[in-house]
């Protein structure tokens with residue numbers, strides 16, 4: 273049985289910081305309100321020259337360096353994003369070009385904030401099927417360009433950034449252990465970007481209405497996020513025969529500190545086992561779990577055999593959860609040499 277292990281990881285947060293106080297200079301809100309309702313203190317905003325593909329390429333380079341691989345070693349690039357550079361070409365194709373990953377196929381995937389985990393699950397299938405050996409799973413978002421900065425209900429929540437992992441084939445009994453994906457129609461249209469697609473093409477009118485920006489009824493989305501992330505986490509742990517005690521760290525979608533704490537409490541996980549970075553990043557959409565995973569691995573280096581749970585919820589509605597057993601990366605790097613000489 274071939275399994276898929278994470279052998280490299282990297283993330284990129286743009287240097288420009290936007291604080292709650294700065295937002296409160298433009299809309300009727302306050303630092304205290306934002307922090308108490310969301311846990312967010314600041315978020316990062318892409319610079320004028322930055323796009324989803326440029327940030328994702330930087331994150332991908334960092335993941336490749338960490339894995340000690342070059343772009344030419346990659347068979348496939350999957351990019352999760354809700355905010356692509358263009359409708360065409362796909363952002364993954366731009367990343368492939370910027371990296372010079374000449375042997376890699378490339379495509380985008382959109383399942384909103386569940387994007388990184390959905391892409392990881394798709395990559396896992398390619399590796400288990402034997403179609404690919406090494407895949408770059410990348411997520412990037414430039415949500416700041418799809419925010420109505422006059423809407424206090426949404427403009428306080430989101431940030432920009434990118435994250436990436438290298439997923440690599442291994443015969444070890446490690447890597448991705450179980451996966452869960454789900455979808456439930458957002459019948460009431462609680463979380464949407466209404467214009468810019470073929471149902472409502474961009475026009476002077478849509479721009480005047482800011483209909484190309486994120487619209488959300490936050491408190492209804494909140495309840496759905498808690499319910500589905502809890503259930504998906506429980507299902508993923510059950511599929512892998514893991515109990516909460518077996519998990520070293522849970523990496524949740526970083527939408528709101530209150531959502532993360534509610535999920536953690538329902539799972540019976542102590543707060544020290546739940547990684548949180550939403551204070552500094554805001555909700556970075558498809559990217560959030562990838563950035564959180566990269567920061568978590570930087571702060572608490574993984575040990576062979578450690579178990580992790582990752583879970584996300586997003587527009588659609590969509591949700592996804594993945595459990596992981598940390599592989600012996602030195603063995604995987606050693607096997608690469610053997611494959612080359614064979």
Ligand SMILES: CC(C)(COP(=O)(O)OP(=O)(O)OC[C@H]1O[C@@H](n2cnc3c(N)ncnc32)[C@H](O)[C@@H]1OP(=O)(O)O)[C@@H](O)C(=O)NCCC(=O)NCCS
Pocket residue numbers: 300301302305306309310385424425428488489490491492493494497527528555585586587
């Ligand atoms: C958006 C969110 C922070 C709002 O917090 P909440 O506690 O649910 O607050 P409500 O929406 O019920 O609004 C409560 C009041 O605060 C007001 N309010 C909304 N945004 C505000 C802001 N930025 N500053 C001050 N007041 C605000 C509302 O107008 C409302 O006022 P009212 O009672 O006079 O009508 C919260 O619902 C949330 O994080 N939801 C999930 C969003 C999310 O993460 N979505 C993505 C999932 S992938």
